[in-house]
Structure formats: C-alpha cells, structure tokens
Amino acid sequence: MRSKVLVPVLAALAVLTACGSDATPATSRPGTPDKVKVGVIPIVDVAPIYLGKAQGFFSKRNIDLTMEQAQGGAAIVPGVISGQYQFGFSNIVSLLVAGQQKVPIKVVANGVNSTGDPAKDFGQLIVKDPAIRTAKDLEGKTVATNTVKNIVDTSVKEIVRKAGGDPAKVNFVELAFPDMGAALDAGRVQAMFVVEPFLAPALAKGWRSLGAYADVDPKLCVAAYFTSTQLTAQNPDLVKRFTEAMQESLAYADGHADAVRQTVPTYTQIKADAAGAMTLPKWAATVDTASVGKMNQLLVTNGVLSAPVDTTKLLP
Structure with a gap:
C-alpha cells in the first residue's frame, strides 16, 4: 500500500510532468534582494527560521524571506516542486519516501533533532495505565499517531522493538496531536506519541513516558529544510546563501531558549x-547523516520502503 504522505506529491508530479513545469525560482531586479518563500508548519520545530529572519541572518545575505504556513510536509513537498515555495520544511520520513519515488528534491539544511535524553525529549511515547510498564506491554494495544507510515509510528515501533516487543502486534490509530490527550484519558487509545506543546500537560497529569525520539537515535534528525533540484541547478548561489542563513539560525535558536519561547506564540496558537x-x-546546525541512515533502514524493516534510499542524492 502506497504511503498516504506520497499521494499529494505524486499527484503534483503527474500534473507537472503532463504540463511541463515552467516554474522558475523567484528572482529580483539587480540590486534588490531575492524574494524567497518557505513552506513551514506552525509548530515549535520551525522557531529557528522565524528567529533567523528577526535577527537579520537572511537579509544580510540578500534574501527577502517570507514564511507561508501549511498543514504538513505532504502539502509542502508539491508546493516546492511547483515553485509555489522556493524552500520547504518536512519530516525526514516524508523526504525519504519522496526520495525513493524519485521526487526531484534536495535537502539543504537541518530542521530539528532529538535532545539526546529520553527523559527530556520533545517527543515521547505516553501512557496513563500504570499496568503498562514497558513498551513491550503495548502488544495488542492501540497507540495514537498523527499519521501512519511516518516518523511517529516508525519511532514507536522501534521503541517497542528495543523493549523486546513485536511492533507488528501494536495497533495504530491516526489522531491529530491536540486530540490525543482526550483519547488517552477516555481509554480510546492506550498510548500516544505526542510532541510539544502537548507533551508537558500530559506529563503534568502524572502520565508516564515509555520512550522518546532519543531512543530511536540520540541525534535523530526529525525534519529538514529542502528545495527542488530545479532550484539547485538554476540558482545554486541562492541555495548556498539560504543554507548558510539557516545554519546560523539553527545555532542561534539552540543557544537562546528564552528567545525561542518568546517567538513561538507569535506564529502558532501556543x-x-x-x-x-x-x-x-x-537544533543542530548540520544534518546528522548517520541518524537519517538509521531511519532509512527502519523504514525498510517496517515495510514503508522497498529498499534503502540513496541518501547521497537526497542529503547535502
């Protein structure tokens, strides 16, 4: 069964192939900044790009930056291919699946990573029932994930596997992150893998964590910024300047937690x-290729990919 994250991507590709894509990168008159639109998701993960714009990291590289919010990476990928966005943000699993399908994209900058500490990570596997002591106990139980065949359920399966359980015996149901807590409280699911800002309230209720992104890999690359291969070919200098600005933005966000907390409410409902x-x-300044390789293999193990993706073509 084809992953649902690919359906809008492949549909967009079919249209572009049939019509002949004449989308070209946004260009400016000589002496004026390059206008760049980036497709993002209104979540904590993208705080660095908002901070980077405010700090002038993009403008000093002659980039006039605009962020446009989308519901998820599956909508952003075709937007980048069509030229609606020059760059986009998406989770690494969607990008790997797109890579196997020969979608013409290229990762240009890191997005967000695990903290490396399972007890203090921004995405964790949460249970309410005290009888569920380890992830192995989730066999035969139902776990809430935001989407199937993506980074959340892939992470849950690996956490279960490492606890000695059989991931194939775990049932998954799709729920939006804001709806997971109520479902767990009502017993409609027995566990949920939730990210901030929904994690902190769950832990405050005394609910427990059975694992986190860090259990999959301490440096797990959860998401990345990418562009089309068309843009990398037509305007490599712009891609270089955007990448440098993102690296500076990531480093700044990682070292200024208070600034992150202040900026998040300005572009989200948090x-x-x-x-x-x-x-x-x-927020690491560069992509952790080893953790992407591990996720690549896990997707094969779980049957999401038929074979590993050639990440040398996808990653910087």
Whole structure:
C-alpha cells in the first residue's frame, strides 16, 4: 500500500510532468534582494527560521524571506516542486519516501533533532495505565499517531522493538496531536506519541513516558529544510546563501531558549505559559547523516520502503 504522505506529491508530479513545469525560482531586479518563500508548519520545530529572519541572518545575505504556513510536509513537498515555495520544511520520513519515488528534491539544511535524553525529549511515547510498564506491554494495544507510515509510528515501533516487543502486534490509530490527550484519558487509545506543546500537560497529569525520539537515535534528525533540484541547478548561489542563513539560525535558536519561547506564540496558537513549560528540541546546525541512515533502514524493516534510499542524492 502506497504511503498516504506520497499521494499529494505524486499527484503534483503527474500534473507537472503532463504540463511541463515552467516554474522558475523567484528572482529580483539587480540590486534588490531575492524574494524567497518557505513552506513551514506552525509548530515549535520551525522557531529557528522565524528567529533567523528577526535577527537579520537572511537579509544580510540578500534574501527577502517570507514564511507561508501549511498543514504538513505532504502539502509542502508539491508546493516546492511547483515553485509555489522556493524552500520547504518536512519530516525526514516524508523526504525519504519522496526520495525513493524519485521526487526531484534536495535537502539543504537541518530542521530539528532529538535532545539526546529520553527523559527530556520533545517527543515521547505516553501512557496513563500504570499496568503498562514497558513498551513491550503495548502488544495488542492501540497507540495514537498523527499519521501512519511516518516518523511517529516508525519511532514507536522501534521503541517497542528495543523493549523486546513485536511492533507488528501494536495497533495504530491516526489522531491529530491536540486530540490525543482526550483519547488517552477516555481509554480510546492506550498510548500516544505526542510532541510539544502537548507533551508537558500530559506529563503534568502524572502520565508516564515509555520512550522518546532519543531512543530511536540520540541525534535523530526529525525534519529538514529542502528545495527542488530545479532550484539547485538554476540558482545554486541562492541555495548556498539560504543554507548558510539557516545554519546560523539553527545555532542561534539552540543557544537562546528564552528567545525561542518568546517567538513561538507569535506564529502558532501556543500560549506564552505553555511555551514556557515546553521541552525544547535540539537544533543542530548540520544534518546528522548517520541518524537519517538509521531511519532509512527502519523504514525498510517496517515495510514503508522497498529498499534503502540513496541518501547521497537526497542529503547535502
């Protein structure tokens, strides 16, 4: 069964192939900044790009940056291919699946990473029932994931596997992150893998964590920024400047937690008090290729990919 994250991507590719894509990168008159639009998701993970714009990291590289919010990476990928966005943000699994399908994209900068500490990570596997002591106990139980065949359920399966359980015996149901807590509280699911800002309130209720992104890999690359191979060919200088600005933005966000907490409510519906209680992710300046390789193999193990993706073509 084809992963649902690919359906809009492949549909867009079919249209572009049939019509002949004449989308070209946004260009400016000589002496004016390059206008760049980036497809993002209104979540904590993209705080660095907002901070980077505010700090002038893009403007000093002659980039006039605009962020446009989308519902998820599956919508952003075809937007980048068509030229609606020059760059986009998506989780690494969607990008790997797109890579296997020969979608013409290229990762240009890191996005967000696990903190490396399972007890203090921004995405964790949470249970309410005290009888569920380890992830192995989730065999025969139902776990809430935001989407199937993606980074959340892949992470849950690996956490179960490492606990000695059989991931094939775990049932998954799709729920939006904001709806997971109520479902767990009502017993409609027995566990949920949830990210901030929904993690902190769950832990505050006394619910327990059975694992986290860090259990999959301490440096797990959860998401990345990418562009089309068309843009890399037509305007490599712009790609270089965007990458450098993102690297500076990531480093700044990683070293300025207070600034992150202050900026998150400006582009999300997260309130200031919730932002203050969140566990923040790690924002590494470069892509951790080893962790992407591990995820690549896990997707093959779980049957999401038929064979490993050639990441040398996908990654920087």
